[in-house]
Amino acid sequence: MKFDLNQCPLFSGMSEAEIEECLLVSQSRIISCPKDSYLFHQGELPRYMMVLLSGSVVIGNDSLSGKRNIVATFQEHGEMFGEIFLFLNKKEYDYFAQAGSDSEVLQIPKSFFDANAVNQNSFSYRLIANLLPVFAGKAYYLNQKIRIISGASLRQKIARMLLQNSHGDPSYVFSMNRERMADYLGVARPSLSRELSNMQADGLISLEKRKIRITDLSALQEIM
Numbered sequence: 001m002k003f004d005l006n007q008c009p010l011f012s013g014m015s016e017a018e019i020e021e022c023l024l025v026s027q028s029r030i031i032s033c034p035k036d037s038y039l040f041h042q043g044e045l046p047r048y049m050m051v052l053l054s055g056s057v058v059i060g061n062d063s064l065s066g067k068r069n070i071v072a073t074f075q076e077h078g079e080m081f082g083e084i085f086l087f088l089n090k091k092e093y094d095y096f097a098q099a100g101s102d103s104e105v106l107q108i109p110k111s112f113f114d115a116n117a118v119n120q121n122s123f124s125y126r127l128i129a130n131l132l133p134v135f136a137g138k139a140y141y142l143n144q145k146i147r148i149i150s151g152a153s154l155r156q157k158i159a160r161m162l163l164q165n166s167h168g169d170p171s172y173v174f175s176m177n178r179e180r181m182a183d184y185l186g187v188a189r190p191s192l193s194r195e196l197s198n199m200q201a202d203g204l205i206s207l208e209k210r211k212i213r214i215t216d217l218s219a220l221q222e223i224m
Contacts, residue, residue: 005019009080009130009134010080010127010130018123025123028106030106035100036099037098039098046093048108049086049110050080051105052077052105056073056099056103057099057103058100059073059074059097061096070183073100084135087113145184158196161184173208174211203215204220204223
């Protein structure tokens with residue numbers, strides 16, 4: 001295992017020995033996922049809490065017409081995915097999870113978070129308590145994303161995205177490849193590239209390969 005679970009928010013406040021015991025008691029397992037293999041399919045029943053240990057995972061869904069939509073890409077080791085569905089009344093995943101590269105994933109059985117398990121051992125209770133700030137953080141992230149994609153124009157969406165990430169720092173450099181950025185904003189990549197070029201021509205930003213440097217913070221703020 002390449003990732004130290006002490007750094008994962010799910011195991012916050014737990015020693016290495018406690019984490020090892022928790023994984024043993026919960027009957028968790030680490031699985032290897034070759035690139036493009038599926039960790040779960042759309043419509044499948046949720047069975048595990050999943051933590052990315054190495055590699056990357058792509059979350060998406062397929063429409064009835066066959067169109068594929070990428071919702072998120074997890075690359076930060078220690079991130080959880082699919083965990084919301086363990087606590088919803090919905091019985092099936094709305095999305096699929098696919099390995100974006102050769103990956104390792106920790107799977108913690110859903111039953112470990114049931115009321116009976118919480119009453120029987122302290123580890124279940126501690127993990128659930130650690131989930132509360134994680135869920136709060138994800139709710140905040142979604143609110144921020146809604147604010148970005150609700151922009152009236154593509155330029156406004158880009159401006160909001162850059163400003164939210166820069167936190168008012170005029171020297172901030174945004175780094176994300178165009179494909180991921182287009183997926184995040186829900187626009188076609190050619191449209192994104194064209195608008196970025198227009199914004200550079202207008203002196204708002206400077207494009208440096210995959211990086212975007214803000215050159216006129218005040219003008220970007222006016223677009224908001």
